[in-house]
Structure formats: C-alpha cells, structure tokens
Amino acid sequence: MTNNPYLWDKSGPKDSFIAKLERLLSAKRSKVKGAGRRPRLRLLRIVLPVAAAAAVVAWVCFGPRASKVESKSDAGSPQIAVEAGGQPDSEAGRSDATKKATKKALPPDNPVGETTMGQPGYDAPSPTDTEK
Amino acid sequence: MAAGDASRRNGCPVQLVRKAQRGSRRAFDALWERYAPTVQSILLTMVADDEAEDLTQEVAVSAYRSIASLKKHESFPAWLCTIARNAGRDALAARRRSREAPLEEAESEHLAAPPKGDPTAADEILSEIRKLPECHREPLMLRLLLEMSGQEIAKQTGMTEGSVRVNLCKGMHLLRQRLKHWE
Numbered sequence: 001m002t003n004n005p006y007l008w009d010k011s012g013p014k015d016s017f018i019a020k021l022e023r024l025l026s027a028k029r030s031k032v033k034g035a036g037r038r039p040r041l042r043l044l045r046i047v048l049p050v051a052a053a054a055a056v057v058a059w060v061c062f063g064p065r066a067s068k069v070e071s072k073s074d075a076g077s078p079q080i081a082v083e084a085g086g087q088p089d090s091e092a093g094r095s096d097a098t099k100k101a102t103k104k105a106l107p108p109d110n111p112v113g114e115t116t117m118g119q120p121g122y123d124a125p126s127p128t129d130t131e132k
Numbered sequence: 133m134a135a136g137d138a139s140r141r142n143g144c145p146v147q148l149v150r151k152a153q154r155g156s157r158r159a160f161d162a163l164w165e166r167y168a169p170t171v172q173s174i175l176l177t178m179v180a181d182d183e184a185e186d187l188t189q190e191v192a193v194s195a196y197r198s199i200a201s202l203k204k205h206e207s208f209p210a211w212l213c214t215i216a217r218n219a220g221r222d223a224l225a226a227r228r229r230s231r232e233a234p235l236e237e238a239e240s241e242h243l244a245a246p247p248k249g250d251p252t253a254a255d256e257i258l259s260e261i262r263k264l265p266e267c268h269r270e271p272l273m274l275r276l277l278l279e280m281s282g283q284e285i286a287k288q289t290g291m292t293e294g295s296v297r298v299n300l301c302k303g304m305h306l307l308r309q310r311l312k313h314w315e
Contacts (some may be wrong), residue, residue, distance in 0.1 A: 003301075004301060004304070006299070007275065007282075007300060007301065007304055008281065008297065009281035009282060009283065010279075010281065016315075017308060017311075017314070017315050018304070019274070020314065021257055021276050021307075022279060023310075024253045024254050024257060025254050025257060025258075025276055025277055026305060027252075027254060028254045028258070028277060029277055029278065032169050032172050032173060032176070032277060032278065033169045033278070035169050035171070035172040035185075035188055036164050036165035036167070036169065037165060037167065037169040046291070077140030125295040
C-alpha cells in the first residue's frame with residue numbers, strides 16, 4: 001500500500017483515480033498558488049480606480065478646456081473686486097483730514113452704520129457744531 | 133556549514149530569511165510569495181475556503197512580526213507551517229468556544245460545513261479530505277492541491293520522508309474508500 005510511485009512523485013504508471021482528483025482540483029490549485037500575490041492585486045484593484053477617478057476630476061477642473069471656458073467668461077464681464085466679508089468703503093477717495101473730522105463729529109458710542117436718523121441713540125449734529 | 137547544507141537540502145532561501153530578519157519587507161514578500169500556497173493548503177485541511185484565505189493573511193502578519201525570533205534560518209518553511217497549523221487550530225478552538233458545543237461534535241460539524249454557493253467536485257474532495265484523520269490530511273492536500281512530490285512535502289513541512297510516505301498512502305487509501313463512487 002505504501003508503494004505507489006505515481007502518488008509519491010508522479011513517476012511510474014498513471015493512477016487514474018489520483019489523476020482525476022488532480023484534474024478536478026486544477027481550478028482551486030491556480031487560486032491557491034496565487035495566494036502570495038493576491039494582496040498586491042487586491043491593492044491594485046482598489047488603487048487603480050481611485051487614481052483613474054482622481055485623474056478625470058483633475059482633467060475636468062484644470063484641463064485646457066476648463067481654462068478656455070474660464071477665459072471666455074472673463075472677457076465679457078466687468079471685474080468687480082470686493083473684499084470677502086468687507087463693506088464698500090463709503091469714504092473712498094476722501095482725504096485723511098476729512099475722515100478725521102467726520103470721526104470727531106460722531107459721538108464715540110455710536111459708530112457709523114449702527115444707528116440711523118430717527119432711531120434711539122442718534123444725536124443729530126446741530127448747525128452750531130459744524131460752524132465750530 | 134551544517135545550516136548551509138540543510139538549506140540546500142530543503143531549498144530554503146536562507147539569505148532572504150536573514151534579510152527579512154533585519155527588517156527587509158521585500159525579502160519577506162519574496163519568501164511569502166514562495167510559501168503562501170503551502171500555508172493556505174495546510175489551512176484548507178482544517179477550515180473552508182473563505183476562512184482559509186483570511187487565516188493565510190493572519191499567518192503572514194504573525195510570521196512577519198516574529199521572524200526575528202527564528203533561530204534556525206533553514207527551518208523557515210517548517211516554522212511557517214507550524215504557525216499555519218496553530219492558526220487553524222486556534223480558529224477551530226475559538227469556534228468551539230463560541231458555540232459551546234462538545235469538542236467532537238463542533239469539529240465534525242465545522243469540518244463538514246459545505247462551502248458557500250453550489251459545491252463543486254473540488255469542494256467535495258476538499259470536504260472529504262477534511263474528514264480524514266489529521267495526520268493524513270496535510271500530505272494529501274499538498275500532494276493533490278499543489279501537486280507536490282513526497283520529497284517536497286517533507287522539505288516544506290519538516291516531516292520525515294518516511295512519515296510523509298506512510299501518511300500519504302494511508303490517506304489516499306481512505307480517500308479512495310470515501311470517494312468510491314467516482315472510480
């Protein structure tokens with residue numbers, strides 16, 4: 001029973017039963033033989049689609065077509081520069097001396113823009129103040 | 133010199149083992165690529181396909197972490213096989229504990245568990261191999277699944293050639309009886 005050359009090293013006459021088992025296990029064999037390489041393939045399967053998607057997004061955002069569209073829209077519209085979170089400067093163009101005079105005329109507790117005429121806290125300047 | 137002779141006999145790339153022990157990931161990957169099929173085959177003698185794949189990865193991590201503690205470089209394949217056997221036994225023990233079933237019942241229940249989906253002829257063969265006594269399973273699985281020769285099985289598992297020969301032949305005899313309807 002312990003002397004079967006085909007079972008030991010596939011030498012000698014072919015054992016049909018063993019050969020049949022080998023044949024039926026061939027699909028599993030190729031799967032198991034790739035066991036050491038599979039993690040890398042798995043990694044590639046994850047990394048490749050992500051890299052491809054990133055490349056497409058980058059091409060859409062920064063590609064030559066996107067920059068053409070941007071430049072076309074720039075050509076036809078006037079450029080308005082507004083500082084983020086800032087308000088239009090109503091005193092733009094006035095001299096520093098005028099700005100200082102206006103600040104002096106206003107009461108310290110009522111900064112510009114927080115109160116309006118007719119509301120509580122608004123002190124209307126009298127004609128005499130301006131004369132001084 | 134004796135270690136060199138031993139490594140030539142069992143075909144173990146001792147240089148790669150040394151490099152892996154010094155922390156070379158590339159060397160470990162090369163070793164793993166070579167011996168992972170043997171590890172997975174050993175695990176397949178205990179658990180089904182999906183679990184064997186998961187456990188194979190666990191064995192890789194475990195081996196990578198503890199390779200520095202390996203004293204005999206030339207016995208790396210046998211050492212890896214021992215880790216695989218222990219991982220398989222631990223998985224079975226954990227399953228037994230979780231089910232709180234009697235040992236014999238839980239093991240036979242697990243080993244006979246059908247694979248997911250339609251079982252193929254290959255699944256049936258593996259299932260029948262799992263039902264054999266433990267000492268016959270491993271040589272038979274390596275011979276039929278990886279088409280290793282008896283000598284190669286002995287080299288990689290650390291068993292003696294005589295032991296492999298006896299277990300292989302007895303195991304095949306039992307498998308023939310179980311799959312008599314195929315002959």
